[in-house]
Amino acid sequence: MAKESALFLRQFLRSPIATGAIAPSSRYLAAAVTTPIPERGDxxxxxxxxxxxxxTAEIQRRLGxxxxxxxxxxxPLLARHLAERHPEVExxxxxxxxxxxLLADRDAPAADVIVSGLPWAAFSAGTQIRxxxxxxxxxxxDGAFTTFSYVHAQALGPAISFRQRLRGAFEEVVPGRTIWRNLPPAFVYHARRPRPVPER
Ligand SMILES: C[S@@+](CC[C@H](N)C(=O)[O-])C[C@H]1O[C@@H](n2cnc3c(N)ncnc32)[C@H](O)[C@@H]1O
Known part of the structure; x- marks a missing residue:
């Protein structure tokens, strides 16, 4: 755990925007962000x-x-670490x-659930949209999309813009309760019923 936190912090110092956080998320946030994974089927x-x-660990646990x-x-450095810890993940x-x-290249059908750990509020408008x-x-x-946001960042411009874009992208966007046992405290957006992809 300490090794992972150190690795993560080094990546933050190397590329703060893409990494977007100074510490990995807690298992409490992991539990909240993975709730839409169905208990049956494939x-x-x-x-x-x-x-x-x-x-990743919580998704694997739920999929069983x-x-x-x-x-x-x-x-690539984080990916290498993940591949060692979770060789069963594609x-x-x-x-x-x-x-x-990327899904088409792997003959994968459209996703039932997309769980995002991306640092949306650190991204430019163009990157958020893409x-x-x-x-x-x-x-x-009929799929579900979940992502998280830090509580302290909610009033900041990029987080507000992301929230608006998320509401434009899905018919249903429901914020979950605050997960205090995360550094920093965060909450999950549960999004369903994707709207059609807009024309370019
Ligand atoms: C805030 S960290 C979250 C990591 C982990 N999910 C967690 O909650 O601890 C954001 C992660 O997204 C990755 N990332 C950022 N931009 C990405 C992109 N465009 N495509 C794929 N991964 C990206 C970063 O390298 C980093 O591992």
Missing amino acids: PVVVELGPGTGPF GRGRHIAIEIN LVVDDAVKLPR LLRAVLGAMRP
Whole structure:
């Protein structure tokens, strides 16, 4: 755990915008962000930005060997660490903005659940828009999308813009309760009923 925190902090110091946090998420946030994973069947679960893997471990626990778990991580060092810890996950070292193509390349159907660990509030408007389009283009119409946001950042411009874009992208966006046992405290957005991907 201490090793993972140190690795994560080093990546933050190297690339603060893409890493977006100084510490991995807690298991309490991991539990909250993975609740839409169905308890039965063989769902396709896509994880964006797994980092050192706190959400990965919980997704694996919930799947218990069912379905598919495809994780997209842009940072090769974090990806290498994740591959060692979770060889059972289909790990793709690439940019989540290419998500529809990355799934097609692996003959994967549209996702039932997309769990995002991406630092949306650290991204420019253009990156937020491109990534949300990729999410919409890669999930089933009855699928679910979850992502988290830090409580302290809620009043800041990029977080407000992301919230507005998320509400534009999905018919249903429900914020969960605050997870105090996370550094820093955070909450989850539960989004369903994706709207059609807008024309360019
Ligand atoms: C805030 S960290 C979250 C890591 C982990 N999910 C957690 O909660 O501890 C964001 C992660 O997203 C990755 N990331 C950032 N931009 C990305 C992109 N465009 N595509 C894929 N991964 C990305 C970063 O390298 C980092 O691992």
